[in-house]
Amino acid sequence: PLVDLFKKVLPHQSRALEARDRELAASRPKGLRVHSRRPRALATMCGDVRFRRTVLVDGAGLTRYPLDEELDLPAGDRVSPSARSFLATCGADVPFARTAELMAIAGGSPVSATTVMDSVRSAGEAVAGIERARARDLFRDGVAPRADSAAEEVLVEADDTWVRMRDGSMAEVKAVVAYAGKEEGRGVEPVRLGCVGEAPGDFRGRAVAQVGSRFDLARVERVRLGTDGEAQYVNGAASMPFADVAGFIDPFHVFRAVGRCAPSPDGSRLVSVLRSEGADACAGAIEAMVGAGTAASGAEGVAAYLRRHAAEIGGGPSMGAMEAEQQHMCKVRMGSFPCAWSPAGADAMARLRSWLGSGFALPPRTRESEQSPRRRQRRERKLARHLARRAGGRVKSEGKGWE
Incomplete structure (x- = not known):
């Protein structure tokens, strides 16, 4: 009726x-x-x-x-602004054809899946323009973004995931989330950035500007960066323009790499050494096994990595939310359905989902x-x-x- x-x-x-x-x-x-x-x-x-x-x-x-x-x-x-907003918001969560069906069920005009895809693409491109403008204003002109909150300490996590492209290859989705501590296991006032095809340096600069859109940069005193150990994210701590910045490597991936340095049960013993005595002691144990010829292939590189990042492995505040973040922000939409993305489409979807997940309104x-x-x-x-x-x-x- x-x-x-x-x-x-x-x-x-x-x-x-x-x-x-x-x-x-x-x-x-x-x-x-x-x-x-x-x-x-x-x-x-x-x-x-x-x-x-x-x-x-x-x-x-x-x-x-x-x-x-x-x-x-x-x-x-030929689509009204309110209908475009619906198509972009709903299309960021469910397949394009299903979004068109939902609009028709609600009494709206019949549209095609291509129209939904175009709505998502244009919204993602508008978000990308805003994010690039914020980074340009901050690092070139010295104008900080207008923040809607403030915090003395900001926890930042960065990681990547992979989605399948049309040609069968895989594309890297870089993502970062920043929040002011945790309450009941969840980040407080999270702000996100996701993209495809950005160079590491550009990504870090835009991530800082995105953090500034939520937390007043002038009032941030401490930044704690948590990563999975990849160089492009570990090196991000040094490039952040804050007085007190410290980077920490999530030990999960390190434990897994150490456990593969020797066959069981020696691999488990190496993980125990890492947990109880630290990275330097574990690196010494691996080097001793390499000298004795009982270590697996690649163990030398793991030992070198442990010595190089001994101060960053473990410790720091409790973070470790990035795996779930990637699953809920990117993989649930970009990897769960039988999708085959173009570079521009994947970038637009990653940006749009991160933008909406941060609580920002769609660009008009x-x-x-x-x-x-x-x-x-x-x-x-x-x-x-x-x-x-x-x-x-x-x-x-x-x-x-x-x-």
Whole structure:
């Protein structure tokens, strides 16, 4: 019954839009003339809405759509802003075809899975633009992001996971989560960043800017970075612009590597040495086994790693949430379904899920932000030709001549 009610309301929405369009056309600024009236249809959460609106033309020959401009509707987009938000938000959680079905079940306009995919892609690209702008403002211009919270100590965890691409290869999804301590085993006020294809240096800079969007950077006194031991994340502690930064390696992966340095039960004994006596003692035991010829292949590299990162293995605050973070933020959507991603699609999905998981609102789709480069260039060429045709004039002098 509710869906039937919405459908009865649609004609009234169309008439209301057309009435508003006539008011805007009647009060148009001087210099604009009415060119025509053109139809437009929008897919909405209540079904298709069809209306006609006035087209105005200015002295340069540029067209204006007063109703579209007042509603801030992107040119050529047949989906309403609220419907786009639904498709992007729902498409970040469930398959694209299922999202289209859910919109139809709720009484919305029928859309294709491709429309859902495009909504997710455009939302992810808008998020990427915001994240890059924040990092540029912070590291180039010295302007910190506007934070919505504050904390003296921030715990940061970073890791990667892998998703399958269309060509059968695997792509790395880099992810970071920052939070102000834990309550009941969960991070407090978490903020996230996920992406595909970013260089390690760019990723670290954007991660810091993303942390600053949640926690006021000027009030952060201590940062504790937890990683699984990969160089691109371990080295991130040195690049963080904070006075007190310490990095810690999650011992889970280290224990597993140490346990493989010798056949059982010697591998288990090496793990016990690492737990009780520390990394240096364990490295010495592995080196002794290498000298005796009882160690497995690759044990020398593990011993060298233990000595190099002895101060970072274990210790520090309780973190260790990154494995679950990757599962719930990335793998549950990007790896659980039979998906085959493109590089751009995987990057957009990782960014969008991290953005929504941080509690941020979707970037609004505006008429200006969604204007295509081709349309923008065409308008600029028309305006340039119009200005070139205008004859030059002399401004009447005021004051003492030289002024």
